[in-house]
Amino acid sequence: MLILGIESSCDETGVALIDSSLGLLAHRIHTQIDMHRAFGGVVPELASRDHIRRVLALTDEVLEEAGRSRGDLTAVAVTEGPGLAGALLVGVSVAHAIGYALGLPVIGVHHLEGHLLASLLADPAPRFPFVALLVSGGHTQFMRVQRFGSYELLGETLDDAAGEAFDKTAQLLGMCYPGGPAVSALAEKGRPGAFEFPRPMIHSPDLNMSFSGLKTAVLNTVTKAEHPEDPQFRADVARGFVDAVTDVLTAKAVRALKKTRLSSLVVAGGVSANKQLRAALTAAVEARRGKIFFPPLALCTDNGAMIAVAGLKRLEAMTEEEREACRHRLAFTAKPRWTLTEAAHPDGAA
Numbered sequence: 001m002l003i004l005g006i007e008s009s010c011d012e013t014g015v016a017l018i019d020s021s022l023g024l025l026a027h028r029i030h031t032q033i034d035m036h037r038a039f040g041g042v043v044p045e046l047a048s049r050d051h052i053r054r055v056l057a058l059t060d061e062v063l064e065e066a067g068r069s070r071g072d073l074t075a076v077a078v079t080e081g082p083g084l085a086g087a088l089l090v091g092v093s094v095a096h097a098i099g100y101a102l103g104l105p106v107i108g109v110h111h112l113e114g115h116l117l118a119s120l121l122a123d124p125a126p127r128f129p130f131v132a133l134l135v136s137g138g139h140t141q142f143m144r145v146q147r148f149g150s151y152e153l154l155g156e157t158l159d160d161a162a163g164e165a166f167d168k169t170a171q172l173l174g175m176c177y178p179g180g181p182a183v184s185a186l187a188e189k190g191r192p193g194a195f196e197f198p199r200p201m202i203h204s205p206d207l208n209m210s211f212s213g214l215k216t217a218v219l220n221t222v223t224k225a226e227h228p229e230d231p232q233f234r235a236d237v238a239r240g241f242v243d244a245v246t247d248v249l250t251a252k253a254v255r256a257l258k259k260t261r262l263s264s265l266v267v268a269g270g271v272s273a274n275k276q277l278r279a280a281l282t283a284a285v286e287a288r289r290g291k292i293f294f295p296p297l298a299l300c301t302d303n304g305a306m307i308a309v310a311g312l313k314r315l316e317a318m319t320e321e322e323r324e325a326c327r328h329r330l331a332f333t334a335k336p337r338w339t340l341t342e343a344a345h346p347d348g349a350a
């Protein structure tokens with residue numbers, strides 16, 4: 001089976017081709033970061049228009065790179081939600097148009113299910129069941145994933161997402177969006193312990209988290225500094241911030257494994273690309289003789305490959321009638337607001 005995956009929920013157009021036996025054949029990501037930079041954030045209407053310009057060209061590029069043609073496709077998978085309404089509509093409409101023209105099933109995928117299953121493209125790939133830590137720009141959640149399609153929320157951030165905290169810290173230190181990679185690189189030059197920032201909720205017995213107090217602590221430190229532009233000061237603040245986020249996520253991840261008595265941890269979402277976080281989580285999980293899995297580095301932030309792999313899993317789990325129902329008609333439209341637990345499959349199997 002050959003699946004075309006399309007992601008357009010925010011400011012990245014991602015397109016990929018996955019072959020059910022050969023794996024990922026090709027993927028392309030076009031990011032709109034430079035386009036939105038001048039406005040200090042993502043402008044929804046500009047995002048939608050840019051997705052329209054890119055998506056078919058990227059589709060042709062992945063087909064060419066893989067040496068396949070549209071006629072070889074078995075199905076189209078597309079991000080159904082959550083995300084920006086207009087941006088999602090571009091991907092969903094294009095997917096339906098391709099599906100209608102070629103008589104293919106069109107499968108709607110939850111964006112977070114995509115993030116969560118991106119590590120199926122890593123080698124070795126995780127096996128169910130596992131605890132998933134989803135750390136992205138909009139979410140910080142622990143999930144119990146008993147099997148494909150079964151997502152139980154164990155705990156989440158009560159305010160900011162970890163990625164958002166990275167982006168705000170970057171901004172305070174005078175760096176552009178997305179701040180994650182920049183803060184991470186700066187932190188490498190920082191001295192451990194130079195700034196001890198709070199680790200909110202680290203001792204609470206649940207699996208909830210909070211990152212807004214940490215952001216305020218960074219803000220206060222930067223505002224009070226005599227020389228906030230001093231390179232060593234900036235590096236020390238970045239280091240203090242990264243260490244605090246890493247400590248909280250690591251402590252909570254260990255707690256999640258203990259609570260669920262599971263031994264595998266799958267980390268997903270943009271922040272799972274973070275070097276320091278990867279190292280700390282790996283050490284903690286291995287100390288418990290557990291297994292840890294991350295998506296390939298290029299597939300941590302938004303991309304089409306994670307949507308294609310989630311679509312493939314859905315397709316494999318469908319009956320022939322269910323596949324037929326996804327064909328020839330507009331079976332769904334974009335869902336800007338949609339939680340992963342709402343998207344869990346009816347019987348947890350598929």
Ligand code: ATP
Nearest residue numbers: 136137138139163178179180181270271274301302
């Ligand atoms: P969501 O998936 O929750 O809807 P999103 O799609 O905007 O949100 P992602 O694309 O998964 O989020 O991730 C983007 C986030 O990841 C940004 O906040 C960015 O700063 C962060 N990020 C990317 N690389 C790194 C890194 N190396 N270290 C820390 N954070 C990072």
Ligand code: MG
Nearest residue numbers: 010011012302
């Ligand atoms: Mg993005």
Ligand code: FE
Nearest residue numbers: 115136301302
């Ligand atoms: Fe995302």
